[in-house]
Amino acid sequence: xxxxxxxxxxxxxxxxxxxxxxxxxxxxxxxxxxxxxxxxxxxxxxxxxxxxxxxxxxxxxxxxxxxxxxxxxxxxxxxxxxxxxxxxxxxxxxxxxxxxxxxxxxxxxxxxxxxxxxxxxxxxxxxxxxxxxxxxxxxxxxxxxxxxxxxxxxxxxxxxxxxxxxxxxxxxxxxxxxxxxxxxxxxxxxxxxxxxxxxxxxxxxxxxxxxxxxxxxxxxxxxxxxxxxxxxxxxxxxxxxxxxxxxxxxxxxxxxxxxxxxxxxxxxxxxxxxxxxxxxxxxxxxxxxxxxxxxxxxxxxxxxxxxxxxxxxxxxxxxxxxxxxxxxxxxxxxx
Numbered sequence: 001x002x003x004x005x006x007x008x009x010x011x012x013x014x015x016x017x018x019x020x021x022x023x024x025x026x027x028x029x030x031x032x033x034x035x036x037x038x039x040x041x042x043x044x045x046x047x048x049x050x051x052x053x054x055x056x057x058x059x060x061x062x063x064x065x066x067x068x069x070x071x072x073x074x075x076x077x078x079x080x081x082x083x084x085x086x087x088x089x090x091x092x093x094x095x096x097x098x099x100x101x102x103x104x105x106x107x108x109x110x111x112x113x114x115x116x117x118x119x120x121x122x123x124x125x126x127x128x129x130x131x132x133x134x135x136x137x138x139x140x141x142x143x144x145x146x147x148x149x150x151x152x153x154x155x156x157x158x159x160x161x162x163x164x165x166x167x168x169x170x171x172x173x174x175x176x177x178x179x180x181x182x183x184x185x186x187x188x189x190x191x192x193x194x195x196x197x198x199x200x201x202x203x204x205x206x207x208x209x210x211x212x213x214x215x216x217x218x219x220x221x222x223x224x225x226x227x228x229x230x231x232x233x234x235x236x237x238x239x240x241x242x243x244x245x246x247x248x249x250x251x252x253x254x255x256x257x258x259x260x261x262x263x264x265x266x267x268x269x270x271x272x273x274x275x276x277x278x279x280x281x282x283x284x285x286x287x288x289x290x291x292x293x294x295x296x297x298x299x300x301x302x303x304x305x306x307x308x309x310x311x312x313x314x315x316x317x318x319x320x321x322x323x324x325x326x327x328x329x330x331x332x333x334x335x
Contacts, residue, residue, distance in 0.1 A: 022094055022226070022233035023067060023284050031073045034060035035093035038078035039175055041199040042307050042314045043099050052076045055307040056097040058297050059118060059224060059241070063095060065296040066240050066289045082149030082173055085110055088225060095237055096225040099193065101151045111228045115238035118223045120320045120329050122216035123155050124194040126201060129211050131188060136215035140165035145178050145187035147171075152192055155218040179203050193220050198314045235283045243290040245332035246272055247299035249323055254298040261291055271335045279335060290335075300330070 026032050036056055037044035044054040061071035077093050088096045089110065100106075101121075102114040125144075127133045136159070144167045146152040153171070160167050170187040172178045182190040183205050190200060197212045204210055224237055247253070250269050252260050261273040271277045273294075274287035281287065297303060301323075308316045322328025 022230045023236065026067055026094055031075045032060065032064040032067065033075045033077055033093045035077045035079045035084055035087055035096040035098055036060065037098045040099060040196060041202060042312065046078065055303060056099065058303045058307065059097045062244060062293050062297045063237060063240050065293040066285060067236065069292060071296040081147050085112060088112060088227060099196065099222050100225055102221045102223055103151060112225050113228045113234055115224045115226060115234060116241045117221040118241055119195065121193045121195050121220035121222050123152060123191060123218040123220055124197055124216055125189045125191045125213045126197045126210055127189045127213060129209055136213055136217065137163065139189060142188040143168040143170055145170045145182050145190045147175060147178055147192065148173050156191055159217040195316065198316060202313055232284055240293060242332035243272060243293060244300040245330060246335055247294045248301040252294055252299060254295050254302060257291055257295045268334060
């Protein structure tokens with residue numbers, strides 16, 4: 001009996017250690033390794049000085065602030081669409097924040113785990129205005145450029161099969177090569193997520209000569225991804241995202257977070273900012289993790305506006321990424 005009890009205690013200890021592995025590794029290393037897109041303006045892009053900026057990059061900064069107390073303690077790992085999941089599975093990054101679509105196959109066959117939806121998107125098409133096309137239904141027989149290693153290919157095949165249309169695939173691994181191919185007329189249209197098409201358009205030789213069609217042919221719920229098997233890390237990454245969304249809904253911003261923490265009588269605000277409750281310590285973080293994170297990177301709305309909103313070159317409206325109480329789909333469970 002004593003031997004069985006000892007074995008059970010040992011197994012429990014090993015399980016607990018395994019569950020805490022990623023957070024322990026991040027703390028021991030002193031930096032978060034985050035897989036990002038290096039050349040998608042607005043979401044993840046590397047500047048000439050080596051710095052990174054974008055919507056997904058800011059999420060990396062948020063996780064680093066929550067776990068290490070400093071948004072600068074991130075090592076960015078540039079990943080292309082084809083290699084991103086293998087890099088995550090191999091442990092080359094702690095979290096993948098790279099415009100990745102949440103699918104069943106990626107969670108069951110790979111196996112990975114999406115921590116939530118950070119951006120609601122859908123696949124669309126961009127065409128040259130001279131083509132005279134105003135709808136995806138006019139693209140039968142067209143040569144279509146798309147990136148390998150994405151959900152784009154299967155979405156196009158499904159759409160054209162359903163509409164009894166044909167197309168000529170132009171498959172390339174690298175986004176730069178795809179943009180060049182479209183620019184040089186090697187394909188009639190380029191297809192990817194709608195959000196990415198706005199960035200692609202800005203990189204064309206003549207942006208004003210191209211237009212994004214209004215047709216959306218798929219659901220593309222984009223979000224951060226981690227490896228399966230580490231529940232503590234899953235909770236940290238998931239609730240960092242949810243904290244940013246809840247902060248916007250509750251009116252907590254990078255500018256007023258200290259004042260709200262000291263003066264707000266709202267119970268939800270008090271829980272979010274660690275005034276009451278013990279949600280931080282229960283995940284391996286301190287009580288101030290969310291307040292610290294919001295102060296460093298802002299709430300969801302601030303991050304969106306800074307990288308994607310009307311005041312940026314992309315000029316993307318919130319649309320379905322508005323809060324649920326403002327006509328959008330954005331919603332986070334309460335703290």
